[in-house]
Amino acid sequence: MELRQQEMAINRSAMKLFVKKKYLFSGLFFLSFFSLSYIRPFAKNELKQPKEDLQILGRYLFYDTRLSYNQTKSCASCHDPSFAFSDGYRTAVGADGYAVRRNTPSLLNVRFRGSFTWGDSSIHSFERQLFFPFFNQHPKELGWENETAIIARIKNIPGYIALFNIVFPKQKTPISLKNIFYAITAFEETIISHASRYDAYLEGNESILTAHEKAGMRLFFSTKLNCGACHVWDRKNKLIPSRFENTGLYNIDRYGDYPFLDQGLFEITKNNEDKGKFRVPSLRNVLLTAPYTHDGSVSTLDEMIDIYAKGGRSIEVGENKGDGSQNPYKSKLIKGFSISKEEKENLISFLNCFTDTGYLKNKRLLFVALKE
Ligand code: HEC
Numbered sequence: 475m476e477l478r479q480q481e482m483a484i485n486r487s488a489m490k491l492f493v494k495k496k497y498l499f500s501g502l503f504f505l506s507f508f509s510l511s512y513i514r515p516f517a518k519n520e521l522k523q524p525k526e527d528l529q530i531l532g533r534y535l536f537y538d539t540r541l542s543y544n545q546t547k548s549c550a551s552c553h554d555p556s557f558a559f560s561d562g563y564r565t566a567v568g569a570d571g572y573a574v575r576r577n578t579p580s581l582l583n584v585r586f587r588g589s590f591t592w593g594d595s596s597i598h599s600f601e602r603q604l605f606f607p608f609f610n611q612h613p614k615e616l617g618w619e620n621e622t623a624i625i626a627r628i629k630n631i632p633g634y635i636a637l638f639n640i641v642f643p644k645q646k647t648p649i650s651l652k653n654i655f656y657a658i659t660a661f662e663e664t665i666i667s668h669a670s671r672y673d674a675y676l677e678g679n680e681s682i683l684t685a686h687e688k689a690g691m692r693l694f695f696s697t698k699l700n701c702g703a704c705h706v707w708d709r710k711n712k713l714i715p716s717r718f719e720n721t722g723l724y725n726i727d728r729y730g731d732y733p734f735l736d737q738g739l740f741e742i743t744k745n746n747e748d749k750g751k752f753r754v755p756s757l758r759n760v761l762l763t764a765p766y767t768h769d770g771s772v773s774t775l776d777e778m779i780d781i782y783a784k785g786g787r788s789i790e791v792g793e794n795k796g797d798g799s800q801n802p803y804k805s806k807l808i809k810g811f812s813i814s815k816e817e818k819e820n821l822i823s824f825l826n827c828f829t830d831t832g833y834l835k836n837k838r839l840l841f842v843a844l845k846e
């Protein structure tokens with residue numbers, strides 16, 4: 475598999491050179507036609523779309539553990555396609571094996587998000603977000619201390635030298651942090667899911683949902699539950715403005731504190747009202763992205779719904795003890811409700827309509843490796 479990918483990369487560079495030559499020596503037309511069909515794995519029109527070159531390079535980088543300082547983690551170690559580009563851990567595990575404080579969000583449709591990360595409303599570009607996994611130190615994610623070390627690593631890998639030269643042909647030093655970020659960003663933009671049953675429903679196929687799922691949908695959008703008031707659907711190609719809310723998961727001192735380690739948006743604004751406010755997460759593929767919430771402290775959807783039903787989470791023992799439903803900063807939309815077993819099942823069956831694994835068939839999205 476790895477070899478195959480490498481071969482494709484080499485074919486690709488050969489093809490670029492070849493196409494240039496084709497114009498120089500039009501007499502070779504027959505031969506070029508033959509070669510292009512031989513080198514099928516990369517579609518012909520890729521050459522006309524530099525963005526796709528970037529995406530291909532970005533994909534190699536995304537899946538490459540050599541992108542971490544000790545060669546243990548890639549972006550995909552935490553953003554794994556089989557977990558909807560999340561990781562299944564309560565909180566992520568960095569290059570040194572230490573837990574990161576937050577749960578890994580799914581990257582599906584992340585390009586349509588108004589801002590990035592759970593608790594910072596000021597990060598609007600992938601390029602800015604990328605500094606965090608690359609350079610975070612306590613704990614390390616990819617674990618780099620500086621730019622020079624990454625560049626030295628990449629410059630030692632012949633496959634990347636070739637690829638960067640192809641993608642940035644006119645530049646003197648194609649291997650730069652800027653270009654690495656540029657390529658990864660282009661790949662991130664391709665991580666898209668628009669084929670859930672709920673998408674089909676919104677596109678007009680009303681009979682695609684069962685009676686139970688429709689009953690669940692009515693509950694989801696009801697003023698009793700209010701789920702739909704915060705969890706807005708990521709419709710095709712539409713930006714979703716970020717919304718930060720306190721859902722009453724904690725209330726440690728009765729004055730609204732969340733665990734010291736993570737107070738959410740408050741850390742950025744220093745405004746008490748923002749304590750415990752986290753970005754409303756996407757529910758796309760929510761059945762595949764457990765455990766839930768910013769710190770992964772909710773294990774199942776059943777538990778999540780129980781927390782909303784009680785109007786917040788009550789923790790009886792331990793250092794996080796407190797009644798979240800009384801958190802003074804909690805959203806007014808979370809008031810608690812009663813829900814029968816059957817209603818809960820319907821609600822979960824509706825949440826399951828957000829499942830779309832179609833992207834697993836998109837070959838341009840899945841694992842690749844550049845060996846040398
Ligand atoms: C050690 C695990 C880990 C690694 C490695 C990692 N991430 Fe993340 N990623 C996370 C966590 C955890 C968050 C949430 C951070 C936060 O909210 O403060 C996150 C957030 C993000 C976001 C914002 C998502 C959103 O919904 O706002 C993007 C985009 C992202 N990562 C892309 C990447 C890319 C690209 C790489 C590789 C260069 C990478 N990550 C490496 C764990 C990881």
Ligand code: HEC
Binds near residue numbers: 750753767
């Ligand atoms: C006031 C806005 C608001 C309302 C109303 C609301 N949510 Fe949420 N929801 C959030 C926020 C914010 C989070 C993240 C909380 C955190 O991490 O601290 C969240 C998290 C979740 C998660 C975890 C997702 C993940 O990937 O971690 C699920 C599932 C969920 N909500 C479902 C629901 C359901 C079902 C309802 C209706 C019963 C509902 N929500 C009502 C704002 C809201």
